[in-house]
Every structure is written in C-alpha cells, then in structure tokens.
Amino acid sequence: MSNAFVRKLDRFEQLTPDDRAWLLEISVRAKQVSADCDLIREGDNPENVLVIIDGFAMRYKLTSNGRRQIFAYLIPGDFCDLHVALLKKMDHSIGTLSPCRVAHFTPAMIVELTERSPSLTRALWMCSLVDGATLREWLVNLGQRSAPHRISHLFCELHERMLAVGLTDDGSFELPLTQSELSDTMGLSIVHVNRSLKELREAGLVTLRNERIIIPDVAVLKDYAEFDASYLHLKWPLQGARNSS
Amino acid sequence: MSNAFVRKLDRFEQLTPDDRAWLLEISVRAKQVSADCDLIREGDNPENVLVIIDGFAMRYKLTSNGRRQIFAYLIPGDFCDLHVALLKKMDHSIGTLSPCRVAHFTPAMIVELTERSPSLTRALWMCSLVDGATLREWLVNLGQRSAPHRISHLFCELHERMLAVGLTDDGSFELPLTQSELSDTMGLSIVHVNRSLKELREAGLVTLRNERIIIPDVAVLKDYAEFDASYLHLKWPLQGARNSS
C-alpha cells in the first residue's frame, strides 16, 4: 500500500514501514474539496498544515492592478503551507484547480512527527528546500527563456514531479490547466500562450488537450527546454522504480 | 553597540542583550572578501553558514546557454545559505558585488544558537521564510510588471531592507550595481534597462549613479511601483527607530 504523499517523501528519505503506515493513516482521513476554491487565502492564519493527497492546486497572488501570478503548482504529495508555522499571516493564496483530497496536520501531529521519526523530519525539511529551489528555477524561466521554451520547461518540471509520485503514463499525465492559468504562470498573454502551444504541438514536442498532456518524447522536450532536473533534488535516479512494500 | 546583522534579526524578534552580544562577537570575527568573487559556487557543499556583515552580494545561477539570472541581493545582515544544511550541493552560486565582510557560523555554532536562544532560532527561521516570500514577489515582478515598474519595485525593496538595517541616508543608499547586473536580475536587456533608468531619472523618480541610488521621494516611488512591503514581514513599522542598547 502506498500513495503519492508517501512516494514523494520516500524520494527524499528512505522511510520505515512505520513512517509509511502513519502517513497513510493520515491520508485516508483527507477531506474532499471541489475545484476552483481557495484552500488558504492571503491574510489567513491557517491552523493546520495541508497536504494535497489527490488533485491539483496552485499557489498564487493577486496584484493591486487585478493581475494574478501563479508561483507553484501543487500536485499529489505536496504541502500547502509547511513554511508558515511562524508567519502570522499567509502572504499568498492556494486554490484548487481540480477536485482535491486534502489531508490536515494539526500542530500536535507535526510535533509528534518530528519526535517519532528523524527521517520524516528531514523529508519535510527537504520539501521546503525543494520548493525554494523550484521557485528560483521559475525565476530563471521567466527571466531568461522565450515563451515556447518557458512553457516547455514548466511541462518538463511537471512531468518529472508527476513521475516521482507515480502519476505518469509514459510521457502523458493529467494536467487540468486552462491557457489562462498558464498565462498567469508564465507572465505571458493568453493569446501568446495559445500560439506558443500551437507551435509546440506542430513541432511534435507536446500536446495539451482535455486536461491531459502528451509528451511524445520526453528526452526531446527536455533537450528543447534545456531542462535539468537537479533542482528538484530527487534522491534516486529518474526511473528508479522502488517497491513500496 | 550594534550592527546590521543584529539590527536585522532584531526586526524579527526582540533579542536579549545576551543574544546581541553573542551575534556581535561572531560579527567581529568576519573575514574580508574582495569584490567580484564567489563566496559559494554551484555544486559546492559549504560547511559553514555565511552571513554578510558588510557589503553587497548576489544569489545567482548561470544557464546552459550562458545567461545569468540573479535571484536575490544580499545586503548586510543577510544569510547566504541558511537553507542548505540538508542539501548536499548548492544549486546556485553567491558572488560579491563589492568588498564584503563575511561572518562564518559552524554547524556547532548553529546548534549552540538554537539551544541558547529560542528567539534567535525563530529569527533565523523567519529569515528563510522572508527569503522565500521575497522570491515570490520577484516572480510577480518579472511576470506582471513593465520594465520601469519592475526596476522601481526592486529599488523600493532594497530601500526598505536597507532602511531596516539602518543603512539609508534619507532616500539614498549605497548600491554598487552595474546595469548589466540589473538586466540579469530583471530579465531585460542592458539597453532596455538603460533606457528605463533614463525614463525614471527624467520623471524625477530615482537616480542611480556612482554606485549610489537617490530616491527624491520614497512615497512617490512606492506608489509608482505599487510596492507593498508586507512580504518582508518586518515586525515593527517602517521608521520605528528602536534603541539598540
């Protein structure tokens, strides 16, 4: 028995059967949330730490002139707000992109976790470091790459992360993003995102349709996007299918 | 007695005289480093945590096609690598922009710190949270703002941070950046940075000359840039001149 959450942490630190059982127990108590609603809103003081068990969400912020910037996509296994233990107020929001199942960790559970398992504690710490590294890579993406390369790079990252939690089917995976969301992620207009997607599709690099992405040849797309996964700090090499007991 | 490092942490958590004395003691042992050299290089496994006591540095990464993206400017009081305790390898570099004095914390000293002072521990934790929040704000900056607004926003941030550590002189402060560095920060060409700076200068908003920035009216520039300092999570309000014993 396993799930995306367990698989994700297991990519950072070798977990004990005990650790896994504990994580699974929390996962089954996850609550269902519908699409397009905020899990956490800017200004909130969330009391629990949330984890996406199933579905897609995004980290975003609205600017004073009504624009939206998306900072991160949260896929199964990702923490929403591991960092804000100390901050009184969230400085950004987290919204669902699809129906999600969300697990809740109370502060007491976090304490229990850090006391019962050093490797789990390290894994959580790693999660927040990787979130930071990913943000830096996004900055490189916005600052240095053209629209089609930028979009491809995002797709490569998502593929790598979905692969890490066992949610890809060859080069294909679920991706419930509208072009509007993509444009708010990439700092591009919707129209330009549309044209860039067309370009990528016609070049045979990647197709996005019906909330699903299809990458005919992942290596080719990575090459095109100059994608180097090392910032994701995944411990075992890419395809490493490890059994999960 | 005080310095930028002490003042910075003191903005997050009220420190005890003991805490301050300890920080100062470490600060005086800081080592001098010349301009334009790397304190930490991508791929390194740094053993000590570094703090800029004096001078300017940047966090950056070189892309495979030879471009450079700057993620952050480090000013006096800033940590270089608080996060990488766990990561085996740095995924980016840190280079000096001016001659710097750099303090070194050994792992043992960090442990001592967390044991001797909960408020210092929280202050350090806050530092890394604020670094993350700042990175998110930079992403908004690159994704959503035009060149002149983008540059102004950066200047507002730097002013706010320099003010927080007592290094501004009215609306003016030292800023040893070339236009090339600005362009690698902003995801703009050097030429366009030059033209945008000219525009800002002629609008009377801000002047950058001789490694020094002059903001005639900070409030006006903040307004222009739609700058909202809340992401810096400074505890006491802006001008709060608190005595440092």
Added chain:
DNA sequence: CGACTTTTTGACCTAATTCAACTAATGTGG
C-alpha cells in the same frame, strides 16, 4: 438547447531586443 467558458485565429500595435557605434569612466603600466 441555450448560456458560458475556453480555445483559436487575424490584424494591428508596442515593449523590448539586437546590432552597432560612440562617449564616459576607470584602471594600468611605463
């Protein structure tokens, strides 16, 4: 089936880039 959202396309416009030259600065050795 209509109402609505998302995707796609065309025509036109503008912000930003590139290339190239030229002018300050800054620095170095004789």
Added chain:
DNA sequence: CCACATTAGTTGAATTAGGTCAAAAAGTCG
C-alpha cells in the same frame, strides 16, 4: 602623470517577440 586598454553607460535605427482588440469556433454544463 599620461597614453592606452578596458569596462560601463548612452544613443540611434531596425527588428521581433509578445501584447491588445475583436470576433469566430469549439467545448462544457445546467
């Protein structure tokens, strides 16, 4: 201290990537 080299800043002209506006086509859903 000057001649020379080098780096940083400035400007113009031509080009292009990306944005805006507008409208049509295609999906989605109650």
